[in-house]
Amino acid sequence: MNLEITELTARLLAHRWLPRTDSQIRRALVDEAFRAELESNLAAVGLQLLDNPFAEHVAVGLRDEVMDAVFGGRDYQASTMGLTRDEIALLVVIWALIILPKRERQLGRRSLDDDGQNDMFGQDKPIEHGESVSGAVSESSLLADFGAQLGGRTKIRNFALGKLARLGFIVRSNGYIHEGPLLDVLLDYRVMADRIINGTLADVLAAAGRALPAGMGEDDDELFDETDEDVDPLA
Incomplete structure (x- = not known):
C-alpha cells in the first residue's frame, strides 16, 4: 500500500x-489515481472525503450506506453531532451570515x-479562500439580534458558541x-x-436588520454552483 496514502x-x-x-491534500485533489486510492481507504471504514472547492478545508464524513448502522436506534442528537435544536438554529444563522x-x-x-467596480478581468481570477473573502460576525450583535429566539444570551455565549467552536464550525476571537x-x-x-x-x-434575518447579500434571490442560479458537494451533515 502507498505509504503516502496511509499517512494521509x-x-x-x-x-x-x-x-x-x-501538500498531500493538494495531490489528492489533482491526482485522480491518488484520490481513488484514498477514497478506497476511507470507504473501507465507512467514510468519504468531503471536498467543497469553495471551502478552505476538506474533511471526512460518513458514507450514506453506514448512516443507519451508526445512528440507527439512538436519540435525535446522535445524528446532529450532539447539537440541540437551538444550537442547530444558531449554526444555521451563523452560516447564513458568513457563508x-x-x-x-x-x-x-x-x-x-x-466592490468589483474597477476590475474588468475579475472572473478570470482563481477562487479565493480564507480571511480575504470570509467575513466575521460580532458576538454582541448576534446576541442582540437573535439571543431571545435561540435560547437566551447567556446560554448562547457560555455554552452554544463554545460547542460550535469545539466541533470546528466556528472560531471565536476578540468578540467576533x-x-x-x-x-x-x-x-x-x-x-x-x-x-x-x-x-x-430570510424574513428573520431581515427583521434583525441582517439583509441577504445584494442580488441574491430566486433567479440567482449561478450561486448554486454544480461543483458544491451535496452533503447533509445534520441528517
Whole structure:
C-alpha cells in the first residue's frame, strides 16, 4: 500500500479536517489515481472525503450506506453531532451570515475590501479562500439580534458558541465569530442557501436588520454552483 496514502488517511482520521493547502491534500485533489486510492481507504471504514472547492478545508464524513448502522436506534442528537435544536438554529444563522456573503464574493472573484467596480478581468481570477473573502460576525450583535429566539444570551455565549467552536464550525476571537474549518464543508450549500433565501430565515434575518447579500434571490442560479458537494451533515 502507498505509504503516502496511509499517512494521509491516518491524518484525516485523527484530525477530521485538513487545509486544502496541505501538500498531500493538494495531490489528492489533482491526482485522480491518488484520490481513488484514498477514497478506497476511507470507504473501507465507512467514510468519504468531503471536498467543497469553495471551502478552505476538506474533511471526512460518513458514507450514506453506514448512516443507519451508526445512528440507527439512538436519540435525535446522535445524528446532529450532539447539537440541540437551538444550537442547530444558531449554526444555521451563523452560516447564513458568513457563508452566503462569502460565496457571493467568491463567485464575483472579489475580496472583502473590493466592490468589483474597477476590475474588468475579475472572473478570470482563481477562487479565493480564507480571511480575504470570509467575513466575521460580532458576538454582541448576534446576541442582540437573535439571543431571545435561540435560547437566551447567556446560554448562547457560555455554552452554544463554545460547542460550535469545539466541533470546528466556528472560531471565536476578540468578540467576533469567524468561519471554522467545517462551516463551509459540512453544510450543503445548495440545499441551505435555497431554503434560506426563499424561506423563513430570510424574513428573520431581515427583521434583525441582517439583509441577504445584494442580488441574491430566486433567479440567482449561478450561486448554486454544480461543483458544491451535496452533503447533509445534520441528517
